[in-house]
Amino acid sequence: MSILVNKDTKLVVQGITGRDGQFHAGRMKAYGTNVVAGTSPGKGGTTVDGIPVFDTVEEAVQATGANASIIFVPAPFAADAILEASYAGVDLVICISEGVPILDMIRVTPIIKRNDTKLIGPNCPGLITPDEALIGISPAMIFKKGNIGLMSRSGTLTYEVVNMLTQNDMGQSTVVGIGGDPVAGLYYIDLLEMYENDPETEAIVLIGEIGGDAEEQAAEYIAKHVTKPVVSFIAGQTAPPGKRMGHAGAIISAGSGTAEDKIKAFNKAGVPVAKEPSEIPGLLKEKMAEASA
Amino acid sequence: MNIHEYQAREIFSKYGIPVPSSVLCHSVEEVKDAMASIDHLVVVKAQVLVGGRGKAGGVKLAKTKDEAVKAAEQILGMDIKGFTVEKVLVADAADIEKEYYVGLISDRNSKSVTLMVSAEGGVEIEEVAKTNPELIYKFNIDPLTGLLDFQARNIAMKLFKDVKLARKAADIFQKLYQIYLDTDSTLAEINPLVLTPDNEVLAIDGKMNFDDNALYRQPELLAIREVDEDEQKEIDAKEKGLSYIKLDGNIGCMVNGAGLAMATMDMIKLYGGNPANFLDIGGSSNPQKVVDAMNILLSDKNVEAMMINIFGGITRCDDVARGLITALDIIKPKIPIVVRLSGTNAAEGLAILKETGLPTVTTMSEAAQKAIELSKK
Numbered sequence: 183m184s185i186l187v188n189k190d191t192k193l194v195v196q197g198i199t200g201r202d203g204q205f206h207a208g209r210m211k212a213y214g215t216n217v218v219a220g221t222s223p224g225k226g227g228t229t230v231d232g233i234p235v236f237d238t239v240e241e242a243v244q245a246t247g248a249n250a251s252i253i254f255v256p257a258p259f260a261a262d263a264i265l266e267a268s269y270a271g272v273d274l275v276i277c278i279s280e281g282v283p284i285l286d287m288i289r290v291t292p293i294i295k296r297n298d299t300k301l302i303g304p305n306c307p308g309l310i311t312p313d314e315a316l317i318g319i320s321p322a323m324i325f326k327k328g329n330i331g332l333m334s335r336s337g338t339l340t341y342e343v344v345n346m347l348t349q350n351d352m353g354q355s356t357v358v359g360i361g362g363d364p365v366a367g368l369y370y371i372d373l374l375e376m377y378e379n380d381p382e383t384e385a386i387v388l389i390g391e392i393g394g395d396a397e398e399q400a401a402e403y404i405a406k407h408v409t410k411p412v413v414s415f416i417a418g419q420t421a422p423p424g425k426r427m428g429h430a431g432a433i434i435s436a437g438s439g440t441a442e443d444k445i446k447a448f449n450k451a452g453v454p455v456a457k458e459p460s461e462i463p464g465l466l467k468e469k470m471a472e473a474s475a
Numbered sequence: 476m477n478i479h480e481y482q483a484r485e486i487f488s489k490y491g492i493p494v495p496s497s498v499l500c501h502s503v504e505e506v507k508d509a510m511a512s513i514d515h516l517v518v519v520k521a522q523v524l525v526g527g528r529g530k531a532g533g534v535k536l537a538k539t540k541d542e543a544v545k546a547a548e549q550i551l552g553m554d555i556k557g558f559t560v561e562k563v564l565v566a567d568a569a570d571i572e573k574e575y576y577v578g579l580i581s582d583r584n585s586k587s588v589t590l591m592v593s594a595e596g597g598v599e600i601e602e603v604a605k606t607n608p609e610l611i612y613k614f615n616i617d618p619l620t621g622l623l624d625f626q627a628r629n630i631a632m633k634l635f636k637d638v639k640l641a642r643k644a645a646d647i648f649q650k651l652y653q654i655y656l657d658t659d660s661t662l663a664e665i666n667p668l669v670l671t672p673d674n675e676v677l678a679i680d681g682k683m684n685f686d687d688n689a690l691y692r693q694p695e696l697l698a699i700r701e702v703d704e705d706e707q708k709e710i711d712a713k714e715k716g717l718s719y720i721k722l723d724g725n726i727g728c729m730v731n732g733a734g735l736a737m738a739t740m741d742m743i744k745l746y747g748g749n750p751a752n753f754l755d756i757g758g759s760s761n762p763q764k765v766v767d768a769m770n771i772l773l774s775d776k777n778v779e780a781m782m783i784n785i786f787g788g789i790t791r792c793d794d795v796a797r798g799l800i801t802a803l804d805i806i807k808p809k810i811p812i813v814v815r816l817s818g819t820n821a822a823e824g825l826a827i828l829k830e831t832g833l834p835t836v837t838t839m840s841e842a843a844q845k846a847i848e849l850s851k852k
Contacts, residue, residue, distance in 0.1 A: 209789075258691065283689035284581045285659055289618045291586040321788035321819055336734020338786045342839075345786070345818060362733060364583045391734055394583045417737035420722075420744040421753070426687075428718040428733025428755045431583070441741075458742055458840060 184311040184356045185331065185376040185383070186274060186300070187250065191315045194239060194248035194272070195220040196255060196263050198230050202278070203254035206319055207233060210252075213316040218246035239270040250274040252308065252317055260304055261286035268299040276317055277303035277367075287365040294367075301367025305429070307337040307359035318359065328353015330466065331377035333370060334389035335362050335429065339417055343389060343459050350463040355383040362429025364393070370400035378408050385411040385470050387462060388453075392418030393432045393439040401447035411469035414448050415456045416441045476685045479522045481564045482699055483681030486658070490650045492665075494678045497566035506547040509565050510540040519546040522562040523555050524701065526599075526682075531555045536568060558703070569677055574667035575634050576600050576611075577648065579655045581662075581686075585615040588655060590622065590648060594634055596667035622652045635670075643676040644668070658696060659689030708771065715767045717756055724749025726846050727772040727781040727810075729765075731756055731790070739784045742839050748847035751778045762801035769806050780850035781812045782842050792816040792824030800831060811849035815842035 193210065197203040198220025208231045211217045217233050219242035226237035236242040239251065251267040253260060253275065260279035267275045275294070282304040294301055302309060308318015312325040324341055326348040334340040340359055347354065358373055360366060370388060377383045386408070390397040397416065404412050418427055419441040426433045433439070445455045454469065456462045484494045498509040499522070506519070521533030528534055533555050537543035543565060553560045574596035582589040593611045595603045603610055612633050616622050627645035628638075635641040647668065655663045662684040669679050690697055702710060705721050712719035718733065722740075726748050730736035733755045740750040752775065756768045772778055785795050795816065803812075813834045816824040825835050834849070836842045 257688065281688045283659055283692075284661060284686050285588075285656065285689065288581060288587055292617065292619050319789065323819060324788075334734070336732060336737075338730075338732025338788065339734030339738055341732075341788050341818060342735055342738070342786050365581065365586050389734070391737060396583070399584075415738075417734045417741065419741045420750060421737060421740070422720075422722065425720050425753075427720065427737050427753055432733065432737065457745060459738060460838060460840060 184314065185373070185380050186356060186358070187309060187311050187315040187317055189216065189314040191250050191317070192216050192218045192246060192248045193315075193317060194218060194242045194246070194251045194267075195233070196239060196251055196253045196267065198222055198233065198235055198254070199225050200254055204230055206254065207231060209322070210316050213322045214313075215315045215317060218248050239266045239272065243270045243272060248272060250317065251276070253277040253279055255279060257281035257283075257304075261290050264290050264301060265293060268294045268297045272299065274300045274302070275367075276306070276308050277301065278306065278308060278319060279303075280305040282363065284363070284365050287363065291365070302358065303361040303363075303367060305363045306361030306366070307340065309356060309358040311356045312354055320357070320359070324348055325357065326353040328355065329382055329384040330354045330387060331373075331380065331383040331385070332357045332387040332389070333373045334359055335391050335431065336389065336417060339389055339459070343387065343415070343462055346460060346463055347387075352463055352466065355380060362391070362431050364431040366431075370396055371403045374400060374403055374408055378410060383410065385413070385466055385473075387466065388412060388414045390414060390416045390444055391429070391432050392416070392421050392427065392441050392444075393429070395439065397444040398447040401444075401451040401453060404453055405451040411466065411473045412453045413456065413462055413465045413469055414453050415459055415462060416444045476687055476690060476696065476700055477524045478683055478685075478696070478699060479524065479562070479701070480520065480681055481522055481562070483683045484678070486654055486683070487665075487678050487681055490654050492647050492650050492678050493675065495567040495569050497564050500547065500563050500565055501561065503544060503547050503551065506544055506563065506565055507540070510543045513540075513565075516568040517543055517565050518568045519543055519550060520564045520566060521550045521553060521555060521560040522564055523558040523560055525556045525558050528555055533560060569669055569679060570671050572670045572672050574669050576603075576664075576666045577651065577668050578662070578664040578666065579651060579660065582615065587615040587618060588652070590614045590616060590630065590652070592630055592634055592648075596669070600664075600666065616652065622649050624649075640670065640674060640676060647676065647678065658683070659686045659693055660684065661686050708774070712754075712771055716764060717754065717768055717771065719771055720753040721775060722750055722752050723777070724751045725777050725779040726850050727751045727754070727775065727778040728784065729754050729756055729768050729772060729781065730784045731786060735784065735786060739782065739839065739843070742843040743782065743847065746840070746843045746847055748843065748850065751775055762798040765798050765802035766805050769802055769808060773806070773808055773810070778810060780810055780846045781808070782846035783812060783814045784839060784842055785814075785816050787816060787818035787820060787824065789819075791820040792818060793820045793827060796824035796827040799828065803831065811852065813842050813845040813849060815839060
């Protein structure tokens with residue numbers, strides 16, 4: 183077990199003939215991910231790295247039974263690509279593209295909900311179930327199979343923490359980068375529920391950042407519904423209000439979305455918040471020892 | 476991206492939202508000219524890209540030409556929260572029976588555009604939201620249907636008992652929503668929306684913010700965009716594939732990834748230092764990018780030490796190290812630098828950097844402490 187993806191996931195790569203699509207399709211395949219197809223309108227019938235390319239997602243799904251898609255198309259076309267995958271019946275769509283307009287995502291949301299499509303991203307590094315499926319742009323070598331579930335709004339910060347976990351011999355069940363945009367697909371609460379129900383996940387790391395109140399909501403949810411140990415880290419404690427810290431979602435607006443509020447909410451829910459990323463493995467060990475005592 | 480009040484009023488007008496007539500003036504002379512044909516009460520308003528103009532004395536009523544000129548003399552050149560007033564709007568002052576608030580925002584939680592209205596207009600809505608949240612009525616607009624006639628009317632009825640007035644307000648809500656969609660807004664506010672004694676409903680002040688990610692399809696907005704010096708730096712950085720925000724401290728940071736860049740700033744603060752900036756160079760070892768990033772950092776004269784924090788993922792640390800050496804050769808910075816490399820091929824990267832004599836470390840905490848120490852020398 184794991185969440186969302188495993189060795190049975192059949193992946194189609196949308197935008198496989200572009201620079202990023204081609205590069206990462208090859209990496210994912212080399213990792214052992216079951217990459218069954220790629221799409222690129224007008225390039226159907228060709229192959230990339232031995233992966234068959236189709237003109238449409240619908241054709242790719244019909245021919246290969248693909249049930250997950252990853253999107254590498256430029257931001258102006260990302261919303262359309264998400265919808266194409268959704269209408270083709272793909273269950274899980276991961277959108278890597280960065281810079282997608284917010285209103286595009288607002289328009290996409292009710293449609294994918296109606297089609298029962300799960301979305302991760304946009305503007306995210308994707309996800310990985312170590313030793314089974316890498317779906318995204320994460321550096322595969324830092325991950326190790328294990329029982330820590332991790333979710334994060336940021337890419338490199340995730341790698342930083344995963345690397346520390348791996349060095350401390352704490353492997354991961356599934357690591358999900360949910361993306362840094364204000365309007366995105368699956369979020370903390372959806373994933374907390376999945377991790378809670380996953381027998382392979384024993385403890386959870388939640389890496390948050392400033393902006394919005396998703397961390398506060400997650401804290402409330404944890405207090406009510408999560409029995410597994412959770413440890414957190416919040417980036418952006420020194421960020422000034424009104425400035426967008428790289429991620430469109432990382433902005434403190436009108437006094438809300440501050441790191442202070444989020445830390446308070448987690449502490450109230452019994453979730454320790456690391457002062458710096460290097461504290462996370464230690465905090466996890468403490469919480470896990472408490473839980474098994 | 477933000478725009479001035481006068482620009483928001485122009486957009487409102489174009490879509491048929493009633494606004495009092497006004498003249499934009501860049502000098503006291505222009506105010507004199509504008510007042511030549513006006514013989515009623517006006518309001519002279521500073522046009523700056525920041526809130527709180529009224530409290531700062533940037534908005535004044537004037538009954539006569541002389542008063543308007545006097546007000547303009549006081550307001551033009553005034554400093555409001557670091558912004559110098561270079562323009563004033565001379566607007567007809569409406570008779571106000573009652574003030575309301577109308578706003579649209581993109582709401583992350585409902586993943587929709589939310590319409591907010593309140594009978595508490597003319598004040599800071601954030602304050603109302605904190606002290607009396609029940610006085611704000613919120614409605615999430617279904618993106619598939621838009622704001623339907625009956626929905627707009629029912630919401631307007633929460634503000635106006637008289638259905639004729641409610642219809643006028645409902646029409647304004649729907650027009651504002653259309654503007655919001657057409658311009659890729661992230662915020663569109665009319666505050667206040669006013670009712671006049673002769674039963675007109677008017678937009679007296681407007682505020683709009685736009686989605687930077689959508690500017691590629693908003694040529695009209697790009698054409699009226701105004702940026703200050705710091706913002707220009709941020710825009711220049713973006714064109715080079717860098718994300719830069721200037722801050723007040725003295726330790727320059729160069730990091731790959733937004734989250735890690737924020738965590739780096741936090742770490743510097745945690746150990747008693749002050750970050751000079753947020754700078755995300757993205758995932759690339761391209762020496763040109765490092766050169767561009769260093770130039771931006773060094774253009775900030777407050778920077779006394781630099782902390783380079785790279786987590787090697789797909790971009791390997793040895794490539795990053797080679798890129799750094801090339802960049803250092805070109806720029807030859809005079810301030811102390813500490814480099815932290817971790818992740819893929821970190822050991823190889825650190826070995827390469829050893830030749831340069833730069834202090835190198837493997838953890839973020841060490842890097843932050845070292846950078847702070849070096850900045851004090």
